[in-house]
Amino acid sequence: MKHLSKELVGASSIPIILSILSQKESYGYEIIQKVKEISDNELVWVEGSLYPVLHKLEKRGYIVSDWKVSESGRKRKYYSLKDAGKEVLDQEKINWNFINQIMTKLWNTEPNLI
Amino acid sequence: MKHLSKELVGASSIPIILSILSQKESYGYEIIQKVKEISDNELVWVEGSLYPVLHKLEKRGYIVSDWKVSESGRKRKYYSLKDAGKEVLDQEKINWNFINQIMTKLWNTEPNLI
DNA sequence: TTGACATACTTAGAAGTTCTATGTATATTG
């Protein structure tokens, strides 16, 4: 199981969450499962880290939530992306790719790589 | 000029600095110039953000500094990478690439690596 | 000679973030 710096967690959690919600609405526990699945069980978020971020995104107006009841009777808080959130996601993508290009320049210029 | 979230700045500044120092020792002002150059003038760090990170890296034992005098007489604090810093850089690369793969899966973009 | 500018480094504190730990609630399973 991967241990990431909290800086990298901080930089990636919002784009990851917004990306997952851009595909379809989801609830907290399912988002954690999705992240685990996407990362081949390497990345395991805990609720105590996820929910404050969801709350923050909702407070900023990027996502919105509503309670639903599942087939089994469980209450679930579903989150969905708002237009503002899509715009933020687009910007996060641009910025992430921009930094990634810088990393590529730095890391692929080492001698004897090509 | 690019405006990045402070989370992304936080996640990228250490690997960028350590990468620059893995090529050759450098001093603060030059690192800022190097970052500007690598990013095609899109990323402009300010000293007030850079030096606290340099101090932190030194305190953690990843880099070491020593004062030198340039040809023009200016005092410069040169930083160089220690073995511990190289190890951290290697781990940062792995982690960054790991998260980048996740972003790629989510965004379906071609990874810009190697 | 002088002032503006570039070079070079420093740091305090406001504002914000992450993680841990702990909590409540309830359906499922053995």
Next chain:
DNA sequence: CAATATACATAGAACTTCTAAGTATGTCAA
């Protein structure tokens, strides 16, 4: 019926980033 999984919540300790302001000094044009 107890353990586990599912589902959401939050306080506070520890930490981070940025802004702003600072000191210092070499260069350059007027």
